[in-house]
Amino acid sequence: MLTQSQRVFGLTRRTAFNFVRHVSKYPPTIDLDGKLYKTDEWTNVPPQILSLTERQLHQDPNHPIGILRDLIEKNFRGLGYTFYNNFRPTVTTFQNFDVLGFPQDHPGRSKLDTYYLNKEHLLRTHTSAHEHECFQECETPGYFITADVYRRDEIDRTHYPAFHQMEGARLWSKNTKDLEKQLENDIAAIPPTEIIVEDPFRDAPFNVENPKQTYMSDNEVRLISTHLKKTLEYLVNLVFEEAKKSAIKAGSTEEYLNEPLKVRWVEAYFPWTSPSWEIEVWWKGEWLECCGCGLVQQQVLLNSGLPEDRLGWAFGIGLDRIAMLLFGIPDIRLFWSRDERFGKQFLEGQISTFQPFSKYPGVRRDVSYWVNGDNALHTNDLMEIVRAHGGDLIESVVLKDEFEHPKTGKKSQCYSIHYQSMERTLTNAEINKIHSNVEGDLVNTFQVEIR
Secondary structure: OOHHHHHHHOHOOOOOHHOOOOOOOOOOOEEOOEEEEEOOOOOOHHHHHHHHOOOOOOHHHOOHHHHHHHHHHHOOOOOOEEEEEEOOOOOEHHOHHHHOOOOOOOOOOOOOOOHHHHHHHEEEEOOHHHHHHHHHHOOOOEEEEEEEEEEEOOOOOEEOOOOEEEEEEEEEEEEOOOOHHHHHHHOOOOOOOOOEEEOOOOOOOOOOOOOOOOOOOOHHHHHHHHHHHHHHHHHHHHHHHHHHHHHEEEEEHHHHOOOOOEEEEEEEOOOOOOEEEEEEEEOOOOEEEEEEEEEOHHHHHHHHHHHHHOOOEEEEEEEHHHHHHOOOOOOOOHHHHHHHHOOOOOOOOOOOOOOOOOOOOEEEEEEEEEEEOOOOOHHHHHHHHHHHHHHHEEEEEEEEEEEEEEOOOOEEEEEEEEOOOOOOOOHHHHHHHHHHHHHHHHHHOOOOEEE
């Protein structure tokens, strides 16, 4: 889907891809995790993003992301899962795209969306990059993968170029004696909840728009879908019940804290599952999207080297957004803060509500420019330039205005940049310097004309 900016300027993602420029020059090689990667025309990962790969927040037992991971894992131990938490973030294009069936022109492969070390290596954009490896090596019926993932993205309180995903999957064999009975027993083994579920697809999980795969029987689809959904209902329930307890402990008296948790299932589309769904949670008066899931496409399993008799499900959930709700954290940048006033608030095995230690004033600056017709500027390119110079001092970047001059045909964009530190008061002098560097980089890289 094209953004408003792309529609106005007649710029497709493929066209924009052809105009991507290096924000800065790169050394001949990049040293990451003890390996050297030769840089080339695909290299676009800046040093500040590479430095984030060292943090591994999901492995920190006293960090909100690590606490959330452990909460989920400890409640799934003994239910037939292996937990993988040590995969490093550098993967190949085969792992991240090819084995999962991403077409060559898929937007996710673009340098606009993905951080590349070189043409063949990148920072994973999803935990599914390790799916084929886990399918091949896992000795239990299912697995959970938790890892940091990286994407060139917008800048606001809920988006960051590095974030965390948890992926789960479970497989069965069509050759299992009394497979349907085995599936029924596995469903019965999932711990029960008092969650209120709205699911019009439970007994009829597939249709023309959300089709089943032909190699599976109707009842196999129904039973595996039920196992998947009950598994995720159990996961969602345990997380949000903990969120309720934390809010009550912090003194909240809101009515929703005493109401049963409600979820609903909606149909979705993902290229590696069919049929597919999303689970949404009724939380604080609105439906909150939690995770996507579905029955794994047989071709994905075959690409992973598995025999034709395997069938099963998979899901993926973003941990950062859930942790923000669970711990009451208002800005995703706080997860990456080294300020002790943040870090000392959280302890292993405890869900506690974040207590703001201060609120520093923000500084707003606009950047307006005429676009050079020969140098297309995509929103993600602008975000990277702003991020490169402002780092975590950038709270948000929002497209404020764009238009085409009726006489000259020149095209203009205006972005509003909100600078705000979570740890100190910013000075006008330092913001002016950063903002000047942003404008200079836009001029040098994309030959825009600052207005």
